[in-house]
Amino acid sequence: MPKIDSLPTQNARPKRQRKSSEQRVSDIIEAAADHFAEIGFGGGTREIAKRVGVTQPLLYRYFPDKDSLIEAVYRSVYLESWNADWEAILQDRSQSVRSRFDAFYRAYTQANFTPRWLRISYFAGLRDAHINEWYNHLVEELILKQLVREHRIELGQPDDAYVSPAELEPAWQIHGGLLHYGWRRHVLNLPVTNDMGQVIDDALDMYFAVAANVYAREADSDADTGH
Amino acid sequence: MPKIDSLPTQNARPKRQRKSSEQRVSDIIEAAADHFAEIGFGGGTREIAKRVGVTQPLLYRYFPDKDSLIEAVYRSVYLESWNADWEAILQDRSQSVRSRFDAFYRAYTQANFTPRWLRISYFAGLRDAHINEWYNHLVEELILKQLVREHRIELGQPDDAYVSPAELEPAWQIHGGLLHYGWRRHVLNLPVTNDMGQVIDDALDMYFAVAANVYAREADSDADTGH
DNA sequence: TCGAAAAGTAATCATGTGATAAATAATCCG
């Protein structure tokens, strides 16, 4: 069977096949996230390009400088990791507050407790507190204040939208304790139990055991100051 | 009053005064710890030398390479931050377990919850899990297992030196939650409450509210497996 | 099919880095 080079058949494919601009951008962000998660944001651009399979200057076609790429990684990691369905779970009053937060934290930890997400989060916090500050605000508004408010309602207390900082602290204690479990398991690679359900159960047990007292204490001090 | 330069008086002091080898070493480690805490272990050796007030090659007289300096910083930060007296506090059975751990965590957080210690700890964990693994082992042996054992005794349970991993997890939850408070306060610089005593009180409330159940659950499963 | 637009590479620059060798200056001791 003779090979006819000059004939423009579908076999004569180009040496390097190109990708669309959008595809390349997301490839680069993906590779950068992996690399930064391993090395930190000091990681080199050449290594990222190598992971994508392109040359290093190509990165500068899509990002004006390294900081822009880092910012894109921030966005990607944080935005992709928040699932809008979770808010529905937390608000579903056909379930007890306890089982809502149990379900939520199972989903939340399953989605976010990966070496990549955890390492990027901690690297980001150490590099530039701002981005992490923003994310913590999200956690506070969407999860922790929700926990306090819904729990107070379930306890038959008046529905006060205000949640004081001191009242939030025990909720942070739970959230932070779980995060530290992720840190030990997926960053330090320590041989912790992998029964995430049990860990969450125990953590929530702790919270619900003391929460009512904390609300009462805060209600007293709020009455004094009239918050 | 004529100035007689050739006379070897005490006024004719040398231009640069030298320091002893030991003094320089500790100066360098100190400056390196500060710098690494701010920038991370990618921080430059020239900047460290600048902080000390010497030239950069001098560092290589005292440390064969940068990794050795980093290791020295590890040692310095971790060793200086552990106070041997704390072990006595934890073992003092004239006090209740609760008040012992309350006193301990007040001292522990006061000593360690600084931007420098926290940032170096997290940077170290991200860079090389090993060093942090070692420190966590210390925490586990000296603090958390101690908490479980002493509490069991106080509850009138048999004095079993063995503490299962699953039994340790709620104690880690408390410890990790407190650490995360430090992270938010001293790394992210978030406006958290600065009533550390209250934070510790609430955290310990949580632990002691559920601990007995956890011990019982573990005693059951241990009976099955005969650990 | 041809030519413009866009994806991609090669070559290179300026700079900052860890590290080394040789020279200098302060200190110590007989």
Next chain:
DNA sequence: CGGATTATTTATCACATGATTACTTTTCGA
């Protein structure tokens, strides 16, 4: 004092880094 020792600096190297420019190759629509 005077020589040996040692702290410290000067000059420099090799290399990796972020970034830029000019060139090449693929793609795609008129």
